[in-house]
Amino acid sequence: MVEKKEILKGLANATIEGDAESCKKFANEALKAKVDAYEGIIGGCAKGMKVVSDRYEKGEMFVPEILLSAEAMYGAINILKPHLKIKAAEMPGTVVIGVIEGDIHDIGKNLARIMLDAAGLKVIDLGRDVPLKEYLDKAKENNADIVAMSTLMTTTMAGLGKVVNMYKEQGVRDKVKIIIGGAPLDQDFADEIGADKWAKDAVEGVVLAKKMTAELRKKRGMTW
Amino acid sequence: MPLPLFPSLNKEWHGHAFKRFGSPFTGTPFGRIDFDPIMLSHTAKVFGHTIKDFYTNPELGIALVAHANELYDCLPVSHWFYANVWVRELGAKLVYKELLPPIIEEPIVKEPEDADKIEVLDVDEIAKGPTATEYFKAYDYMKENIPQMLVPIAWAFDVLGNAAGIVGVDKFLLWTIKQPKICHVLLKKATDTSANGAIAIAKRYGSAMLGIGSVLGNTDLLSPAGVKEFSFDYMQKYVRQAIRGGGGPQLFYHLCGNHSRDYQIFKDLILSPLSVLNIGYDGKETFSAGKMKEEFGDKHTIMPSVDTTLMLRGTTMEVYEAAKKQILEGRDSPRGFVMGTACEVPPDTPPSNIFALRKACEDFGTYGTW
Numbered sequence: 001m002v003e004k005k006e007i008l009k010g011l012a013n014a015t016i017e018g019d020a021e022s023c024k025k026f027a028n029e030a031l032k033a034k035v036d037a038y039e040g041i042i043g044g045c046a047k048g049m050k051v052v053s054d055r056y057e058k059g060e061m062f063v064p065e066i067l068l069s070a071e072a073m074y075g076a077i078n079i080l081k082p083h084l085k086i087k088a089a090e091m092p093g094t095v096v097i098g099v100i101e102g103d104i105h106d107i108g109k110n111l112a113r114i115m116l117d118a119a120g121l122k123v124i125d126l127g128r129d130v131p132l133k134e135y136l137d138k139a140k141e142n143n144a145d146i147v148a149m150s151t152l153m154t155t156t157m158a159g160l161g162k163v164v165n166m167y168k169e170q171g172v173r174d175k176v177k178i179i180i181g182g183a184p185l186d187q188d189f190a191d192e193i194g195a196d197k198w199a200k201d202a203v204e205g206v207v208l209a210k211k212m213t214a215e216l217r218k219k220r221g222m223t224w
Numbered sequence: 225m226p227l228p229l230f231p232s233l234n235k236e237w238h239g240h241a242f243k244r245f246g247s248p249f250t251g252t253p254f255g256r257i258d259f260d261p262i263m264l265s266h267t268a269k270v271f272g273h274t275i276k277d278f279y280t281n282p283e284l285g286i287a288l289v290a291h292a293n294e295l296y297d298c299l300p301v302s303h304w305f306y307a308n309v310w311v312r313e314l315g316a317k318l319v320y321k322e323l324l325p326p327i328i329e330e331p332i333v334k335e336p337e338d339a340d341k342i343e344v345l346d347v348d349e350i351a352k353g354p355t356a357t358e359y360f361k362a363y364d365y366m367k368e369n370i371p372q373m374l375v376p377i378a379w380a381f382d383v384l385g386n387a388a389g390i391v392g393v394d395k396f397l398l399w400t401i402k403q404p405k406i407c408h409v410l411l412k413k414a415t416d417t418s419a420n421g422a423i424a425i426a427k428r429y430g431s432a433m434l435g436i437g438s439v440l441g442n443t444d445l446l447s448p449a450g451v452k453e454f455s456f457d458y459m460q461k462y463v464r465q466a467i468r469g470g471g472g473p474q475l476f477y478h479l480c481g482n483h484s485r486d487y488q489i490f491k492d493l494i495l496s497p498l499s500v501l502n503i504g505y506d507g508k509e510t511f512s513a514g515k516m517k518e519e520f521g522d523k524h525t526i527m528p529s530v531d532t533t534l535m536l537r538g539t540t541m542e543v544y545e546a547a548k549k550q551i552l553e554g555r556d557s558p559r560g561f562v563m564g565t566a567c568e569v570p571p572d573t574p575p576s577n578i579f580a581l582r583k584a585c586e587d588f589g590t591y592g593t594w
């Protein structure tokens with residue numbers, strides 16, 4: 001039987017290489033060797049995806065390669081996920097993510113989703129052109145820690161502020177941290193609309209999401 | 225019919241502006257450096273219309289741009305376009321939303337084998353199709369009502385975006401690794417379709433300025449090699465085919481997004497004596513006019529940029545300073561300089577920020593004293 005260390009290394013390397021078949025093979029090996037499924041995802045796939053995101057940051061890998069790695073990673077995750085023993089509330093964070101109403105540009109959001117998944121966060125992907133109220137309803141329903149909204153279009157930026165206001169009006173603004181992302185945005189805009197942070201890219205979004213979830217849970221507890 | 229929108233064209237203004245517009249190409253500097261903030265539905269907002277009005281009514285759209293050009297005293301040439309041009313001829317449907325330019329309803333190439341089912345329409349068929357019909361409406365309107373500001377333009381923004389749009393962008397990007405041959409089949413069909421569209425416009429109006437860009441093909445998404453293989457090579461093919469069929473000779477190249485790692489590739493772009501090159505970003509910063517002058521100034525009229533977010537959210541003085549910096553760096557570029565923006569100016573841009581671009585051109589772009 002293949003050893004745990006070798007399995008985790010295999011999952012990481014197969015993710016980096018975007019080798020879907022190897023990813024599946026090592027995921028099945030992990031189950032056979034009774035490696036904890038969560039450890040397989042975090043210690044294997046996520047480690048590989050971290051290398052991919054670092055290389056992307058350095059301009060050594062580009063979006064097609066990330067998508068290939070993600071496809072391979074999800075192949076392994078799909079095998080491992082049914083065997084997860086960890087409860088949702090114990091996950092390092094729950095993120096509700098989507099492209100704001102009126103906009104359909106979702107490459108950035110999809111990259112963020114991949115990186116968040118790889119970091120072991122629970123991700124509720126609302127898709128694109130998301131009605132504003134859904135950001136509140138789905139976050140409530142899932143006890144979300146982070147609400148992540150993006151837009152590429154300047155014409156739909158106002159929607160981000162409306163969502164923040166919806167949280168304020170409902171008296172639940174302190175239940176979540178709100179992160180925004182997208183080419184026309186910056187921290188000044190985040191401050192202006194009352195969001196917590198602007199993430200310059202998907203990689204930074206993950207770092208922020210993890211950090212802010214920890215802060216939030218310390219203050220708020222595990223759930224709303 | 226969109227008229228009356230604005231008082232009749234001021235012929236004295238137009239004569240002056242037209243001479244100024246032509247000066248980079250004729251080598252006889254006149255007046256001041258010109259500016260073009262790539263206005264589209266911003267003009268609808270300025271005149272009290274909606275974004276949707278702009279894109280669903282080509283005659284209105286092109287007239288709005290013409291009148292806004294006069295209002296702001298910028299390029300005396302009108303235009304009307306959107307990014308996903310000629311995709312209906314490939315079989316896609318467009319939908320019109322309140323706050324967006326037309327977008328592709330849903331991918332039509334679900335599996336690699338679907339690529340073979342797409343047919344390229346010939347020039348005569350394309351002339352009867354939905355896209356050419358829109359352009360003909362816009363240009364016929366201009367011909368009849370504001371002929372001085374008509375330059376028929378064939379837009380192909382961009383063939384990579386069109387091919388990717390009919391597959392779904394994420395899937396197409398993945399296919400550039402997994403199914404590169406299919407990507408090339410689709411790119412060739414998208415290119416041939418756009419080129420036939422350009423030829424149809426040239427046949428009807430006698431010429432067709434070619435507007436082509438590398439929009440999806442930038443190094444935020446693709447490697448430099450990927451930009452060359454999937455974007456640049458097809459831009460070249462489009463221009464070559466369209467010129468052979470009667471398009472051109474004016475060329476407008478728009479390199480959208482970040483081109484810090486791939487700009488060298490674009491040194492080999494096909495040239496004509498009337499070639500304008502606009503580049504958006506160099507990393508997170510706008511591509512500097514000094515670098516454009518050095519790298520491209522001997523071949524193209526350069527069109528450096530002011531950041532579009534700054535146009536929308538910056539103060540008037542910030543826009544003025546950004547434009548001033550670019551003008552001072554690049555105003556003596558050998559084949560001329562047009563002050564631009566990194567992409568289409570956002571619809572809700574305060575008009576004062578457009579006037580700030582003009583003021584910078586007036587203060588630092590007057591010929592003769594450099």
